[in-house]
Amino acid sequence: MATNVLATNVLERTTEAARNYVPTNTDMGEEQWLDANGNRTRYFDQGEGERIVMIHGAQFGAKDGASSAKTWALNFPVLKAWHNVIAFDKLGQGYTDNPKSDTDYTMHAIVQHAIAFLDKLGKKPYHLVGHSRGGYVVTRVSLERPDLVNTCVCVSSGSLSPGQSRTHLVFKDPPQPQLTRESIRWYCERYSYNPKIVTEDWLDGSVAIAETERNKIAVAKMNKDGLSRRQFLPQMAKQKAETHRWLLERGMPCPTLVVWGYNDPAATLDNGMQLIELFMEKQRDTEVRIFNKSGHFVMREHPAAFNRLIDTYVSAHR
Amino acid sequence: MFLQEYGEKWVDIDGIRTRYFEAGSGRRVVLVHGGTKGDSSGGANAEDFHLNFAELAKTFHVISLDRLGQGYTDNPKRDEDWTMAASVRHFVGFLKALDKAPYNVVGHSRGGYVVARTTLDYPRLIESCVLIDSSTASPGPGRNEIVFATNPYKAGTLEASRWTYERYSCTTQHVTNAWIEMKQKITELPKNKVAIAKMKDEGFLHTRFLPSLVEEKDEFFSKLDTIGMQRPIMLFWGYNDPTAPLDLGMELYDLIASKQPRTSLHIVNQAGHHSFRERAAEFNRVVTEFIEGVAHGD
Numbered sequence: 107m108a109t110n111v112l113a114t115n116v117l118e119r120t121t122e123a124a125r126n127y128v129p130t131n132t133d134m135g136e137e138q139w140l141d142a143n144g145n146r147t148r149y150f151d152q153g154e155g156e157r158i159v160m161i162h163g164a165q166f167g168a169k170d171g172a173s174s175a176k177t178w179a180l181n182f183p184v185l186k187a188w189h190n191v192i193a194f195d196k197l198g199q200g201y202t203d204n205p206k207s208d209t210d211y212t213m214h215a216i217v218q219h220a221i222a223f224l225d226k227l228g229k230k231p232y233h234l235v236g237h238s239r240g241g242y243v244v245t246r247v248s249l250e251r252p253d254l255v256n257t258c259v260c261v262s263s264g265s266l267s268p269g270q271s272r273t274h275l276v277f278k279d280p281p282q283p284q285l286t287r288e289s290i291r292w293y294c295e296r297y298s299y300n301p302k303i304v305t306e307d308w309l310d311g312s313v314a315i316a317e318t319e320r321n322k323i324a325v326a327k328m329n330k331d332g333l334s335r336r337q338f339l340p341q342m343a344k345q346k347a348e349t350h351r352w353l354l355e356r357g358m359p360c361p362t363l364v365v366w367g368y369n370d371p372a373a374t375l376d377n378g379m380q381l382i383e384l385f386m387e388k389q390r391d392t393e394v395r396i397f398n399k400s401g402h403f404v405m406r407e408h409p410a411a412f413n414r415l416i417d418t419y420v421s422a423h424r
Numbered sequence: 425m426f427l428q429e430y431g432e433k434w435v436d437i438d439g440i441r442t443r444y445f446e447a448g449s450g451r452r453v454v455l456v457h458g459g460t461k462g463d464s465s466g467g468a469n470a471e472d473f474h475l476n477f478a479e480l481a482k483t484f485h486v487i488s489l490d491r492l493g494q495g496y497t498d499n500p501k502r503d504e505d506w507t508m509a510a511s512v513r514h515f516v517g518f519l520k521a522l523d524k525a526p527y528n529v530v531g532h533s534r535g536g537y538v539v540a541r542t543t544l545d546y547p548r549l550i551e552s553c554v555l556i557d558s559s560t561a562s563p564g565p566g567r568n569e570i571v572f573a574t575n576p577y578k579a580g581t582l583e584a585s586r587w588t589y590e591r592y593s594c595t596t597q598h599v600t601n602a603w604i605e606m607k608q609k610i611t612e613l614p615k616n617k618v619a620i621a622k623m624k625d626e627g628f629l630h631t632r633f634l635p636s637l638v639e640e641k642d643e644f645f646s647k648l649d650t651i652g653m654q655r656p657i658m659l660f661w662g663y664n665d666p667t668a669p670l671d672l673g674m675e676l677y678d679l680i681a682s683k684q685p686r687t688s689l690h691i692v693n694q695a696g697h698h699s700f701r702e703r704a705a706e707f708n709r710v711v712t713e714f715i716e717g718v719a720h721g722d
Contacts, residue, residue, distance in 0.1 A: 127722050368681055386663055386693045393706060394691035398681040410722030418713040422705075
């Protein structure tokens with residue numbers, strides 16, 4: 107008979123038929139703080155069981171919004187019932203410190219900060235779940251530090267995909283001024299298949315972050331001071347090419363699940379299909395799940411189905 | 425061995441003695457094998473799901489049957505029934521005879537067309553539908569004729585069968601001696617010799633089965649486009665399927681997803697045409713997750 111170790115775990119789960127994957131609240135519990143590479147880092151850490159670390163998207167100084175760990179507010183409170191779920195604010199985002207020097211306004215520094223966070227937390231190995239730019243981070247962490255990772259789930263990561271980004275087309279002529287509630291709402295709605303998923307609760311969090319001094323500094327550094335064009339984007343392009351080479355040459359060190367929204371206007375499925383080619387090359391245990399009627403934020407457009415997928419996937423890879 | 429431990433069951437569907445297996449309790453899950461009666465894939469049968477049956481039966485009431493003219497189920501009684509349409513009618517008759525609707529139907533390859541067509545035409549019998557590696561249900565052509573053009577062995581022999589199933593596969597561990605021998609017994613049944621005589625010697629494959637399939641598929645896609653699937657659908661595909669390539673699965677996904685919001689696609693790596701065998705553990709997990717998700721409306 108086939109190896110049914112995985113299926114057995116699923117069956118243990120399914121005997122608890124009452125598992126409820128529908129989010130009923132967005133409470134992620136108490137904020138906690140730790141020092142990662144000298145950067146004070148905000149995180150949430152709840153529940154017991156398999157360690158799942160969720161890594162949100164975008165990067166410091168973004169003008170389309172102000173992402174944080176709260177991106178996972180429809181997933182974290184559900185999954186923490188059966189797993190140890192952890193979500194942190196990436197370097198220079200949410201309430202985590204900005205990079206200490208201008209030279210650290212890079213993807214490299216973001217990845218190193220994530221690695222430092224995971225080391226400091228001391229609960230390895232982790233199931234990493236990353237969205238968008240966070241999908242880039244989880245993939246890169248897996249490749250650089252296999253010892254930290256149990257499985258890797260990469261969601262809608264245009265940053266990691268081959269091919270040209272479409273964001274400049276999708277987000278032409280945004281409402282001004284940017285980083286106001288109405289501007290952030292406009293971006294979130296355009297990222298989504300169903301604009302109704304953009305809740306006030308979600309926007310509240312982004313707006314509050316956008317108004318912090320820390321965020322204003324990061325926005326100025328990246329845009330007015332030109333770090334984005336001069337340093338961040340070129341460095342990221344270089345590191346992305348290296349990541350693609352690593353995927354083809356050594357492959358992911360762990361089982362990998364790629365998740366995509368069929369209707370993602372920015373990180374298109376066409377780009378995603380090219381990305382899966384890279385994952386499939388060397389890692390036998392690569393799976394892909396495509397959700398219909400979903401834009402960029404799969405985990406917010408279909409929270410119950412997303413939570414069920416993550417729960418069963420992680421449970422099968424204890 | 426295989427599904428024999430569950431005991432063969434028999435039911436009469438419009439005069440066709442039909443073999444099936446069942447086990448477990450809960451939501452009904454019906455597994456439908458692929459292949460075409462009277463050709464090189466004619467050994468396909470209910471027991472092809474032996475790597476899935478026991479695991480799914482721990483959560484669901486699982487049923488696996490031999491399709492019309494395949495496995496140990498009788499051949500069609502009438503010459504006009506050597507078609508896919510008749511195989512679909514037989515399957516619908518089977519579901520009605522069991523009287524346990526709604527069913528979660530799971531079909532592989534040609535069996536994928538059977539369950540897709542049933543879901544489209546009889547949504548009230550169906551709770552959800554899973555299609556595995558099915559070029560028959562897809563708009564483009566399968567690549568079988570190319571992939572199998574150079575079989576060096578005599579048709580109908582064990583060696584020819586093994587060669588075929590290895591060719592279908594990305595990893596061949598699942599092509600065991602016991603599995604090939606189990607299929608060979610079916611190939612050598614007197615009833616299957618009759619099927620081969622009808623399909624090959626009398627030419628029904630080219631005068632009835634394939635021409636009728638073209639018409640049936642036209643109807644199928646037109647209905648898929650206008651009415652659409654009325655039930656949640658999952659496509660489960662092997663990334664390395666040589667005969668029903670992923671591109672076909674993507675095209676099928678496009679068609680179904682345009683009308684049915686709850687359409688998902690799951691792709692597994694290093695799996696050929698029998699992805700449910702090559703990646704049995706993943707398949708069992710994902711199908712369980714899908715059907716439970718349907719049941720809970722998420």
